[in-house]
Amino acid sequence: MILDNLQSLRFFLPELTLILAILVVILCDITFKSLRNVLNPLLTMAALVLAFYFTLQLNQAGDATLFRGMLATDSFAQFFKIFLLLAAFLVLLGSLHSEELSQVHQGEFFVLLLAVTVGMILMSNSIHLAMLYLSLELVSLTSYIMVGYLRNDRLSNEASLKYILFGAISTGSMLYGFSLLYGMTGSLSLFAIRDALLAQGVHGFNQFTILLILVLTLAGFGFKTAAVPFHFWCPDVYAGAPTPVTAFLSVAPKAAGFAILLRFFFSGLTQSVGSQWGLVSGINWPIVLIAISVLTMTLGNIAALTQNNLKRMLAYSSIAHAGYIMMGAVVLTRDGMKSMLIYMFIYLFMNLGAFHVVTIIYNSEKTFDIEDYKGMFHRAPFLSTAMGVFMLSLIGIPPFAGFLGKLYVFGAVINKGLFWFAVVGTLNAAVAAFYYMRVVKAMIIEEGNGNTAPLQISFLNQALLVALLLPNILLTIFWNPIDRWTAASVKLFGGL
Amino acid sequence: MITLSHYLLVSAALFSLGILGVMTRKNAVNVLMGIELILNSANINLVAFSRYSSHTIDGQMFAIFVIVVAAAEVAVALAIILTLYRILSTVNLDQADSLKR
DSSP, X not given: OBOOHHHHXXXXXXXXXXXHHHHHHHHHHHHOTTTHHHHHHHHHHHHHHHHHHHHHHHTTSOOXXXXXTTEEESHHXXXXXXXXXXXXXXXXXXXXXXXXXXXXXXXXXXXXXXXXXXXXXXXXXBOBHXXXXXXXXXXXHHHHHHHTOOTTOHHHHHHHHHHHHHHHHHHHHHHHHHHHHHHHHSOOBHHHHXXXXXXXXXXXXXXXXXXXXXHHHHHHHHHHHTOTTSOTHHHHHHHHSOHHHHHXXXXXXXXXXXXXXHHIIIIISEEEETTEEXXXXXXOHHHHHHHHHHHHHHHHHHHHTTOOBHHHHHHHHHHHHHXXXXXXXXXXXXXXXXXXXXXXXXXXXXXXXXXXXXXXXXXXXXXXXXXXXXXXXXXOHHHHHHHXXXXXXXXXXXXXXXXXXXXXXXXXXXXXXXXXXXXXXXXXXXXXXXXXXXXXXXXXXXXXXXXXXXXXXXXXXXXXXXXHHHHHHHHHHSHHHHHHHHHHHOOOTTOO | OOXXXXXXXXXXXXXXXXXXXXXXXXXXXXXXXXXXXXXXXXXXXXXXXXXXXXXXXXXXXXHHHHHHHHHHXXXXXXXXXXXXXHHHSOOBGGGOOTTOO
């Protein structure tokens, strides 16, 4: 079904809600001076919930392309809408009682959060190169501002400058790749690109060009997903940004980046062979992704070993996780894509959880140094236990949910016969155990400096901690719904 | 006679100069100018391909959007450079190094 502009609006309700909410929150921020600190977060929350409701309503609508082939609405898009709205909601709750953000006026923060959410949703739906570029830039521009949100803080500003310079170069290279792809195929729509590539065949000099295009476009996707060798911004930006923003960046834009990577490669550069996906002859993109995946997880894990700043360590760990997630893309099977969705969904809870603990401890201790976490168990037993769970989940130790994610990803790779790839992944998980366990050891086993005053944790932060903790424990036991949901979500418009 | 290849050569040269400028310059504003070169090289490509090899105006439409986004990007980047300048009193990238450990 190809819908024109007016017909599309019905399917565009979640995004429209968020866009309307952006305007309402801005107006509220400048008109109700006394109430705005209460109203802004409530309005933002209401908008996210309403958008979530409309997204669920869309479920029965069926597949279609919106706005004359700009966006797709399918079950894949549905998954990412739910995922991204959930991530934005959790980050919003986590940012409310953060000492870092409360130093400055927060009105714009909610607006930026809504704008970046709209951008990410559009990103995961786009099937047109122009839409893809525009939505990616919308996400990038708003997240540059969010990183530099602490105006008077030197680190926050430097992080923001690094982010925008790296981001502009990466997306610029991606754009150059898009322009070459447009020249080769004469079209900007992903489906038309695939048809053109299939019709003319890729051989001879074109094979070199398509490799160049792959490298250039992967600069853009790699930048969003923080994959090696486009990861240089990641540790500095994560360390400098306010912690709730770091938590957000490490999960949501990364997932949107993977969504767009899957759309680009599976809708644009893959053909269906019977009921399976097959390569367009002459374009062997899985090889490129395998190399990037191996490099990403290895470098991420090794660099994380020597970090003393917990935010930097989690930054490198998030790079490594991008490598694990990418493993699912190279196998070109439904299982592979399903495993990526499952991994991302679980990663949302374990990583946001870890960063939430960092936020809570920074609120009273003003430190990110792992050394200062020693003896935390005596001061906040529940918080330390929760951090232990998040860390074990990030390693992938059963019975926590992270294990389920790794199981699916490695399983998909082994099913395809790539045993060595699964071995590399497992070795990496073993290396990762060292630095995650270091945090657990510091918090639970080691003795602190004698300070035994209990840590002050607000009720909201405690409730959020429980909300993030539960999926980490329960998803391994009740894995059936998520298995069915993600299996149904592996359905791209115009594909299989 | 100016053919498609001429446009492509110009855009490839601009892209390379942009990357070179980004890699070698220490002044944040100069790096931004390098980024502009990269974006405009893609614009030349898009318009040239739209004119010569495709029968649609998709490419020209895309180029206009890119120009708008580039303007927005520079506005945000300059704002960030300005706030950093208030703190550091310099726009030299080598001195924005407090995140390195």
